[in-house]
Amino acid sequence: MNHPTPQAALARRPLPPAVVQALQARFGERFSTSAGVREHHGRDESPFPPALPDAVVFAHSTDEVAAVARLCHDHDVPLIPYGVGSSLEGHLLAVAGGISLDLSQMNRVVALQAEDLTVTVQPGVTRKQLNQEIKDSGLFFPIDPGADASLGGMCATRASGTNAVRYGTMRENVLALTVVTADGRVIKTGTHARKSSAGYDLTRLFIGSEGTLGILTEITVRLYPQPEAISAAVCAFPSMRSAVQAVIETIQLGVPVARVEFVDPLAIRAINRHDKLALPELPHLFFEFHGSEAGVREQAETVQQIAADHGGQGFEWATRPEDRSRLWNARHHAYFAMLQLKPGCRAVTTDVCVPISRLADCVGETERDLRASSLPCPIVGHVGDGNFHVVILVDPALPREMEEAEALNRRIVERALAMGGTCTGEHGVGLHKMDFLVREHGEDALDLMRAIKDALDPKHILNPGKIFRASR
Amino acid sequence: MNHPTPQAALARRPLPPAVVQALQARFGERFSTSAGVREHHGRDESPFPPALPDAVVFAHSTDEVAAVARLCHDHDVPLIPYGVGSSLEGHLLAVAGGISLDLSQMNRVVALQAEDLTVTVQPGVTRKQLNQEIKDSGLFFPIDPGADASLGGMCATRASGTNAVRYGTMRENVLALTVVTADGRVIKTGTHARKSSAGYDLTRLFIGSEGTLGILTEITVRLYPQPEAISAAVCAFPSMRSAVQAVIETIQLGVPVARVEFVDPLAIRAINRHDKLALPELPHLFFEFHGSEAGVREQAETVQQIAADHGGQGFEWATRPEDRSRLWNARHHAYFAMLQLKPGCRAVTTDVCVPISRLADCVGETERDLRASSLPCPIVGHVGDGNFHVVILVDPALPREMEEAEALNRRIVERALAMGGTCTGEHGVGLHKMDFLVREHGEDALDLMRAIKDALDPKHILNPGKIFRASR
Numbered sequence: 031m032n033h034p035t036p037q038a039a040l041a042r043r044p045l046p047p048a049v050v051q052a053l054q055a056r057f058g059e060r061f062s063t064s065a066g067v068r069e070h071h072g073r074d075e076s077p078f079p080p081a082l083p084d085a086v087v088f089a090h091s092t093d094e095v096a097a098v099a100r101l102c103h104d105h106d107v108p109l110i111p112y113g114v115g116s117s118l119e120g121h122l123l124a125v126a127g128g129i130s131l132d133l134s135q136m137n138r139v140v141a142l143q144a145e146d147l148t149v150t151v152q153p154g155v156t157r158k159q160l161n162q163e164i165k166d167s168g169l170f171f172p173i174d175p176g177a178d179a180s181l182g183g184m185c186a187t188r189a190s191g192t193n194a195v196r197y198g199t200m201r202e203n204v205l206a207l208t209v210v211t212a213d214g215r216v217i218k219t220g221t222h223a224r225k226s227s228a229g230y231d232l233t234r235l236f237i238g239s240e241g242t243l244g245i246l247t248e249i250t251v252r253l254y255p256q257p258e259a260i261s262a263a264v265c266a267f268p269s270m271r272s273a274v275q276a277v278i279e280t281i282q283l284g285v286p287v288a289r290v291e292f293v294d295p296l297a298i299r300a301i302n303r304h305d306k307l308a309l310p311e312l313p314h315l316f317f318e319f320h321g322s323e324a325g326v327r328e329q330a331e332t333v334q335q336i337a338a339d340h341g342g343q344g345f346e347w348a349t350r351p352e353d354r355s356r357l358w359n360a361r362h363h364a365y366f367a368m369l370q371l372k373p374g375c376r377a378v379t380t381d382v383c384v385p386i387s388r389l390a391d392c393v394g395e396t397e398r399d400l401r402a403s404s405l406p407c408p409i410v411g412h413v414g415d416g417n418f419h420v421v422i423l424v425d426p427a428l429p430r431e432m433e434e435a436e437a438l439n440r441r442i443v444e445r446a447l448a449m450g451g452t453c454t455g456e457h458g459v460g461l462h463k464m465d466f467l468v469r470e471h472g473e474d475a476l477d478l479m480r481a482i483k484d485a486l487d488p489k490h491i492l493n494p495g496k497i498f499r500a501s502r
Numbered sequence: 503m504n505h506p507t508p509q510a511a512l513a514r515r516p517l518p519p520a521v522v523q524a525l526q527a528r529f530g531e532r533f534s535t536s537a538g539v540r541e542h543h544g545r546d547e548s549p550f551p552p553a554l555p556d557a558v559v560f561a562h563s564t565d566e567v568a569a570v571a572r573l574c575h576d577h578d579v580p581l582i583p584y585g586v587g588s589s590l591e592g593h594l595l596a597v598a599g600g601i602s603l604d605l606s607q608m609n610r611v612v613a614l615q616a617e618d619l620t621v622t623v624q625p626g627v628t629r630k631q632l633n634q635e636i637k638d639s640g641l642f643f644p645i646d647p648g649a650d651a652s653l654g655g656m657c658a659t660r661a662s663g664t665n666a667v668r669y670g671t672m673r674e675n676v677l678a679l680t681v682v683t684a685d686g687r688v689i690k691t692g693t694h695a696r697k698s699s700a701g702y703d704l705t706r707l708f709i710g711s712e713g714t715l716g717i718l719t720e721i722t723v724r725l726y727p728q729p730e731a732i733s734a735a736v737c738a739f740p741s742m743r744s745a746v747q748a749v750i751e752t753i754q755l756g757v758p759v760a761r762v763e764f765v766d767p768l769a770i771r772a773i774n775r776h777d778k779l780a781l782p783e784l785p786h787l788f789f790e791f792h793g794s795e796a797g798v799r800e801q802a803e804t805v806q807q808i809a810a811d812h813g814g815q816g817f818e819w820a821t822r823p824e825d826r827s828r829l830w831n832a833r834h835h836a837y838f839a840m841l842q843l844k845p846g847c848r849a850v851t852t853d854v855c856v857p858i859s860r861l862a863d864c865v866g867e868t869e870r871d872l873r874a875s876s877l878p879c880p881i882v883g884h885v886g887d888g889n890f891h892v893v894i895l896v897d898p899a900l901p902r903e904m905e906e907a908e909a910l911n912r913r914i915v916e917r918a919l920a921m922g923g924t925c926t927g928e929h930g931v932g933l934h935k936m937d938f939l940v941r942e943h944g945e946d947a948l949d950l951m952r953a954i955k956d957a958l959d960p961k962h963i964l965n966p967g968k969i970f971r972a973s974r
Contacts (some may be wrong), residue, residue, distance in 0.1 A: 381699075471690070475689040475690065475691060486950060
């Protein structure tokens with residue numbers, strides 16, 4: 031592991047009785063110190079052992095969040111915003127104890143501004159819930175991390191997913207936020223206008239801050255018209271390299287693909303088993319095209335030609351919704367399908383992102399590492415963005431497997447950084463990538479981040495121990 | 503005016519002799535205290551009277567910039583980064599004296615990464631120069647403010663222009679920066695990967711910070727494939743409202759227009775005179791479509807139908823490059839064409855941006871204000887973004903005209919803020935919109951901006967007196 035055991039990292043002290051009394055009085059049954067509730071809030075999807083908060087509060091409003099923040103601020107109590115618990119790098123672990131502030135019941139779509147192609151939601155709204163609630167508007171929200179994450183959590187980790195190549199990430203798609211500051215003030219960042227040059231970009235500062243700078247209580251995001259036509263395609267390639275080269279050409283030609291995903295042979299085997307498909311166990315690309323009827327046909331034909339130029343075989347279109355769904359559901363289930371390759375396992379998931387010109391080299395050298403590993407390591411990738419995940423299947427009870435997984439991850443990250451890339455394309459830093467962040471940005475840039483943290487949360491009560499250490 | 507006379511705003515003190523000696527020794531003829539050079543660097547395109555720096559330094563490298571920053575930091579000397587001087591809100595005025603750091607000679611394209619669709623440039627590279635230098639690559643950089651601004655300046659003001667509806671603004675298109683901090687350290691933000699979740703978004707923090715947080719010395723931006731086909735169209739409408747409604751429908755349908763610009767009858771008159779065109783003096787929309795041959799035809803046909811539904815007349819396509827250029831050159835010259843409506847005038851340019859659903863109301867109510875004004879006030883707008891400019895033509899020597907212009911601007915901004923918009927869509931705050939910024943965000947949000955300023959530039963040497971006052 032490239033970090034100290036999380037639980038040992040920071041000193042803990044018991045909750046002050048005044049805090050317990052004040053929270054009990056205000057929140058009643060929505061304040062809990064039960065072991066089960068704390069256990070549930072002291073973990074995420076990472077393989078880390080849990081680190082429990084001292085108590086959990088379920089908030090229903092911005093005012094309640096502000097009251098909790100003021101109380102924690104006055105008493106120096108750590109405060110960790112919690113959505114649905116789907117983060118992957120230990121973001122939610124209460125390494126210094128304190129309060130886990132569960133926002134999952136703040137799950138109302140506040141206002142749909144259909145003419146403006148925007149919607150304002152509370153942070154506990156999940157991406158699937160949002161799309162369900164707005165589907166009659168003719169609009170949709172494209173950002174789709176693997177899990178059915180909350181929008182608050184997706185802001186916190188600067189999430190993306192399979193549609194980012196066309197629609198961008200949370201960075202590009204959040205217009206405005208309501209934020210509760212560390213000392214319990216309520217501010218609004220941004221406006222409902224599509225663009226602005228009005229002062230520092232506070233919105234973007236909170237996006238990706240992993241709950242360490244403020245607590246988001248309302249979020250306004252961009253929506254997009256549901257495409258008139260959608261078609262999907264799948265194509266097998268003789269090698270990973272030829273598949274990646276086809277993607278580079280597609281993007282250089284300006285074909286506005288909505289999705290293009292790489293799936294390696296081992297991941298194909300997992301998908302075949304899990305979804306009862308019979309794809310050849312070869313490197314594959316999955317495509318989706320959005321546009322007019324004529325537009326998606328033209329895109330698919332262009333991509334088919336490019337694929338053929340690179341040895342792509344069996345390019346198969348799916349325009350019927352049920353065929354498309356079958357294909358893309360298989361892709362979306364890939365994580366769970368892969369977990370079934372090794373019964374009882376958990377996953378250490380790498381998340382590097384490199385300039386697309388280096389993607390074939392990066393994946394190719396990574397494949398060589400993986401062949402030497404004793405662990406099953408399927409690869410899936412958002413290749414249009416240069417982002418790929420090696421899903422390293424481990425038994426977390428076996429230190430040898432955890433060490434091997436961490437060693438692989440370290441090699442992959444070091445390679446990506448050497449190629450001008452980043453240690454995390456979409457999962458965030460959490461507890462797990464703090465050392466890599468230093469390698470990526472350097473201590474001087476980290477000092478700027480620390481200075482911002484000190485300025486906005488001088489007592490370091492917000493999600494302490496995450497992203498970077500408090501000093502060099 | 504809604505702010506104190508800039509020159510009176512802050513105390514000035516002479517340059518310390520040690521600073522003069524050190525700069526003379528290092529920079530020789532690239533250090534100047536001549537009246538002409540200082541005069542040139544103490545103004546921008548705003549109608550403010552100039553406020554001269556005490557000296558100007560022409561930098562050639564990141565190391566030189568860092569050396570100047572360290573010197574200014576050690577001696578508490580104001581330091582103002584300067585590109586080509588095309589800002590519009592007094593950004594460059596040396597209201598507290600100090601050094602104007604001219605970066606225009608740092609104008610090298612450092613590296614084109616064609617496969618990655620990115621390019622790294624020095625801050626003095628202008629947008630036209632960049633597109634000229636990369637044109638054989640098949641790629642282009644879409645962001646086009648009216649002036650041939652430097653990329654450093656475009657980062658500083660979070661610039662956009664006519665292509666933002668399709669390609670976004672500087673906010674969406676900068677991947678990485680080299681930044682010299684207030685105390686002369688050199689940091690890198692971001693990477694060459696298309697997306698990242700690695701820590702606080704320092705890149706976005708510097709974009710739009712108007713030279714108050716750091717000095718940009720290298721900039722990596724995204725490029726786009728030159729479209730296979732481009733077509734343009736122009737269409738007259740019976741009213742501004744019908745034109746705007748056509749734009750809303752176009753965007754809601756998901757037609758990926760590259761540009762859609764509103765031009766009001768008075769601006770059409772100016773353009774007709776300046777560019778020898780004969781467009782009817784009616785509200786117009788100018789369109790540009792990028793895509794495949796079939797794609798641009800389909801887009802134009804869809805938009806033609808939408809325009810017809812809203813009373814659009816004389817929808818005229820231009821697919822030949824010379825016809826397109828004639829049309830869009832006219833639009834790009836509009837600012838100068840409008841200045842010629844009133845010989846010897848200067849312009850006070852408003853820059854509000856509202857949610858597109860409110861655009862027709864906002865422009866409509868603004869038109870009523872303008873009819874009551876004694877000043878010529880043509881309107882042009884990036885309507886796909888909800889951003890429009892009233893170009894108020896004034897004689898800056900006549901206080902009555904300046905006051906009337908400021909009163910108009912104030913009414914327009916207040917209206918936009920009430921509609922959920924922003925006081926500045928793309929020009930920035932500078933000296934001119936500091937009070938509006940408070941109205942837009944509130945003092946609590948401004949306190950966060952002040953805290954960030956204090957953290958990154960504790961001595962307040964970087965472009966002092968801009969964006970917000972140092973305290974409430």
